[in-house]
Amino acid sequence: MSSRQGPVVHKFGGSVLADAAAFRRVSTIVHSEQQSGAFQHGALLVISACAGVTDRLLAIAQAAAAGKAEQAEQELQALEQQHLGLVTELGLDRGELQEYVRRLCAELAELCRGIAYLGELTLRTRDAVLGYGELLASAIVAELLRRELPVPVHLVDARRVLLTDYHFGNATPMIGESGYLLQKEGVTGALQRGEVVVTQGFIGATPSGIPTTLGRGGSDYSAAAFARALEARELQLWKDVPGICTADPRRFPEAQPVAEISYAELQELARFGSKVVHPHAISPAVSGEIPVRIRSVFAPQQPGTLVWHRRYDAPAQPLALAWRERCMAFRWYPKGNSPLAEMPEIVDTVRKVLELYVVAASQGSVLLVTGPSTGTLEELYGKVSFLPHQFVLACIVGNEPSRWTWEALELLRNSDAVSAVWTGVSPVALYVLLEESAAQSALAELHGWILHTHALQRLRL
Template identity: 30%
Template sequence: MSASNVAGSFNVAKFGGTSVANFEAMSRCAAIIENNSNTKLVVSSACSGVTNLLVELANGVQDKARRQELMAQLADIHNAILDQLADPISIEKEVHSILDDIASAAEAASFQTSTKLTDHLVACGELMSTHILAQIISERGTTPAVRFDIRDVMRTNDDFGKAEPQLEDIAALAQEKLIPLCQQQVVVTQGFIGADSEGNTTTLGRGGSDYSAALIAESVQAIGLEIWTDVPGIYTTDPRIAPKASPIPEISFSEASEMANFGAKILHPSTLVPALRHQIPVFVGSSKAPELGGTWIRQEVESSPLFRALALRCNQTMVTLRSANMFHAYGFLAKVFEILAKHKISVDLITTSEISVSLTLDQTDTSGGAPELPEAARLELEELCSVDIEHDLCLVALIGNNMSESKGYAKQVFGTLEDFNLRMICYGASPHNLCFLLNESVSKLAIQKLHQELFE
């Protein structure tokens, strides 16, 4: 069978948690789906706030009263939507059955937690929201909709909490099970979750619902991927920091990847990879205000300005290693990275001088705090050199195009920041960014001043 007669000549739309928070929000999603006849596959997150409640239960709540309180909150969020359905009976049964499953899994977690049980629990949010969203779309009468369990297609390994997708299996299963369904009606399925070869539920990690939407779009060879959130596209910087930030109508994959990597909250960094592999254009818009348009992320864009956007990422940890023996010596950096690799420490940025090297630690897990240098790694490094660790730093990244070929831009940037104490300036590894660290207390002011100078 050739790719052309099995590929999906349709659109995939993904809705985040705030977009499916309640009945009104879900109805707005249904209207967006109805407005684009190409949208045949819908990927939904859990209702807003649900995943956090499930994570707390999965971490093991020994206090029975607290467990019941969390269960009541989960029931309230979903019952409030069920109460507004015209025909809630069949869906109510499904949702309440999942709630019962959560209660017994939460009780098990109170005795002993495990990553496998955590994935089983936190996946329940998406399993419930998709039952309800499919029903809301169907009840509106414009578009027939059916719910599909993505665990039948999203095959992963069994690395619970941050499972790796098995691309060939996903593509084959999508051709067999998903594409034929999408040719008949709108299919509503779950983001963030998958299953291993044994059928155990897995998750792709926090931020994984955008990623799984892109994987699904890739597996059905979609013509486009829409990511609907609570912001109307990608801005020149966070409008909460610089109120005059303006929306960017279109941006290249490489610029958007840099923005995501450097902390722009719009997209998860790995989201774009599957779309990039198949050159599927990605649209980012607000489900609260679809009329405001949004941002298209494409392989090729019409304009490539010198300065595109500013991103800010806080909770940075900088480690500076100094050794007089490093002067004119070789092998020092190799030893440093050997130690870091042994302790599974991912390095983000790096700058070196004759006798010292500074690096920032990458945030790879879902805890949300500042990454730490483990004690064992620090002790091993101290046998080699002095180790200095600094916290409360933020990373500012200026995203743009061909900055190295433009005269005078550095003066414009650093002249604007002459009153700030900049640390660890990185430039040259990518034609798309210039970044540096500064103290968290002045980071937002630096963004405001730079935005005013370069974008306003």
């Protein structure tokens, strides 16, 4: 835990709120954290909708707009019964929670009737509909915690304290203004007293009070915005994975969680397919130098992975591996005397038709590696030379790659898969271009080397 003062912000996503057992798991985690003394300066819990509910709400709104009123009404009733079922299964059906759930669902039904009457679904109205998943789930979490915790638990509507711009469907939080509202609505004071505040991820409101959403993955973004506005001690994102691993554990079951990673290293892994957390979603916290910890609800005793603005005094060694498959590669040979002046034009041409991953200059040519083709490449004919293979582009992140690149080169010296190796595009990454037909064994060798360097580092400590 960071030594700085302030509350801890915990975010629980939809993937860890699937059923009653999952809600109990969250309650147990929060109770354990509170008992350990971690809530001395209070805790803000940011709650997502239950797993799958946001997609269902979108389908309901679309059905209403398409004139399928009966279908929308049936789905709304099923959604209400799902949440009332959770209330009953969790033993919370003897208070006011049932009525609160019914009231929220009645508001939602009225909103959908308006959509059906107008026959259209605007971004503004869609935002109003989609937020109900978070409102329902957070109410259940708050009531469950009131039964479990020895400190007061407050439920706060995020639309009253998270101010955003008017970009419906992908709104941006206004951090300073939100900090003022958190004070005005009593959230800051409750946290300073060591109390627990439950609110919603994904949703906010404009200065005129119109509901907004922060886009897909917006709950992490909400949590990071709250952490920054509150000057939190730490932001903890609770997932169904143990943290950032040395490689994708679905491909390499022996992959291990890393203890720490820098924001720049996380950005590179995300560019190459890592989906544990999107760097943009935690940028408000990282820019405020608030540590972000990724933890697993299935292993709450484990510390998870800590994301720092920078990894100060980190050893010069590889940390983790990610890769993109089905890549294409091209070489561009400048024809004029000013290749740097010509390069933006060829890069723009490639980006019009392909997702560009890496541009690397070598003697007399420039290598461009892209995602797979999904359309015509006529614009590129005659401008670049196509390399005649499909490729895997591997990215190895770590501190000071220039000091361990030679080890990777030595490791892959006899591999038939390696087409190119280079650094310099990012200060925290080494890139390896592999022919796809032989890439798996090379990736396994690289990952084994990373695990070996981690083991050696632990021995030194």
